[in-house]
Amino acid sequence: PTHTLLLLPGDGIGPEVMAEVEKVLAWLGANGPAAFEVTRGLVGGCAIDAHGVPVSDADMAKAEAADAVLLGAVGGPKWDGVPYEIRPEAGLLRLRKDLGLFANLRPAICHAALADASSLKRELVEGLDILIVRELTGGVYFGEPKQIVDLGNGQKRGIDTQVYDTYEIERIARVAFELARLRSGRVVSSEKRNVMMSGVLWHQTVSALHARHYPEVQLRHELADALGMKLVQAPKQFDVIVTDNLFGDMLSDVAAMLTGSLGMLPSASLGEADPVTKRRKALYEPVHGSAPDIAGRGIANPLAMLGSLAMALRYSFDMGAEADRLERAIAQALAEGHRTADIARPGEPTVSTSAMGDAVLAALAA
Ligand code: NAI
Ligand code: MG
Structure with missing residues (x-):
């Protein structure tokens, strides 16, 4: 099969970490079971510079057409005034x-080699492997009314509204139950x-869906x-956690700090499954931003971006074995002691973005 993939490197360190994705894709295309048809586009500040908008209609059309979108990061001080x-x-x-990406998946994995970077003690986090499934398009961030009302007596009232319909809860819970089947079979809602x-x-909706369709999941x-x-x-008692937009935002940041480094965290955002093809629109991106403080120096950690590629292999391309293999290669590169500056201990030698990518490739090929 041929999978179509849109790469949107974006700004700052985005293009630097995306270059490592391109290396791994070239290797997988040559050595794996599938071919990749890669297109490229602009998003964020670079798109503003080129087209006057942060994503053009033409690039949106490419995103709609692709099997998956991989995004680096957007933003930076250059565009603070736009x-x-x-x-x-x-x-x-x-x-x-526009892609209807209602399910945000954020794994929090703590590699043994990096357990000392966690905010918690090594024994609490070593081997941690949690998947937070956050509802992304509903809840209090979007509910109406949403406004500041002038009460006239020198007082104002800020209003946000938490709204969830049954269908929104059902579709996010379904994603969580289906992912749990591929993992430990346990969900916490x-x-x-x-x-x-x-x-x-x-609570009612998740319980009813569980009883009806997923009784084998705990x-x-x-x-x-x-x-x-x-x-x-x-934290190690948890496997899949499903929650709403607001709680998911907070809990996934807490889980992130259990793992220690921003440069290590991938994410996926999935849309509704097509009833016939079962294909979902999907966007994969690292959790970190464009890191303007280190951009242009070739020292960014590419592992969150490469981990995002692994998620694309697993969830969009049905290439679970290759996804596992890439994740094992990432773990292997760490176990061999390769460290970008953000995950190195004081005094420890560091490698460049590209050398870290090469270490992952070498482990992949071994
Ligand atoms: P940031 O995630 O870009 O950086 C925070 C700190 O972590 C910095 O010290 C940075 O050097 C470091 N860091 C982040 N990723 C790293 C990596 N892969 N390797 C090594 N070190 C890494 O967040 P910040 O500084 O708050 O935002 C910078 C810009 O990025 C802003 O314009 C912000 O709006 C944008 N941003 C974009 C996001 C996205 O595209 N999804 C998400 C978060 C921020
Ligand atoms: Mg957040």
């Missing part, structure tokens, strides 16, 4: 919105049903505040 509607992040938001009606509906419910506590207290 109007709000065309700021670099607006390109990323348009991609997420999280909300605050003790104080929120949307939480009551969330489901547990945790209130979001308690879950935050347990993530820090004993």
Whole structure:
């Protein structure tokens, strides 16, 4: 088969880490079971410079047509002054919105070689492998009314509205249950049903879907505040966690710090499955930003970007074996002691972005 892939390197270190993806894709194309048809486009500041908008209609059309989109990072001080509607992040938001990417997957994996970089003690995090499934297009970030009202007496009122419909909860829960089947078979669903009606509906809907379609998956419910506590207290008890947009935003940042480094964290955002082909629109990107402080020096850590490619192999291309192989190669490069500056201990020798990519390639080929 031939898989089509749109690469959007973006700004700052985006193009530097994307170059390592191109190396691995070339290797996989030559040595793997599938061919890749790669197209390229612009997003963020570089698109503003070229087209006056953070993503052009032509590149949006390429994104719609591709089997998967891989994005580096967007933004930087150069574009701090551009109007709000065309700021670099607006390109990323348009991609997420127009592609209908409602499911945000953020794995938090703690490699033994890096366990000392975690905010927690080694024994609590070594071997950690959590997948947070966050609802991305609903909830309090989007619900209406959303406004500041002038009350007239010198007081103002800020209003946000948490809204979830059954279908939104069902489709994100389905993603979590299906991913759990490929992993440990355990899901924790999280909300605050003790104080929120949307939480009551969330709990009911997830429970009903579970009973009807996924009885073999082990489901547990945790209130979001308690879950935050347990993530820090004993994170290894968790496998797949499914939660709403707001709680998912916070809990995934907490989980990120359990692993120690921003340069290590990949993510995927998935859309609705096509009823016939079962294909989902999908965007894969590292969690980190464009890192203007180190851009242009060839020292960025490419592992979050390469981990995002592994997720694309697994979730968009049905290449689970190759995804496992790439993730093992990443772990191997770390185990051999290769360190970019962000994950090196003081005094430890460091390698460049490209040397780290080469180390992963060598492990892949071995
Ligand atoms: P950042 O993630 O770009 O950087 C935070 C710190 O982590 C910096 O010290 C940076 O050098 C380091 N870092 C990040 N990724 C790294 C990597 N792969 N290797 C080594 N070190 C790495 O976040 P920051 O500084 O808040 O934002 C910088 C720019 O990126 C801003 O314009 C922001 O709007 C944008 N941004 C874009 C995102 C995206 O494209 N999804 C996400 C977050 C921020
Ligand atoms: Mg966040």
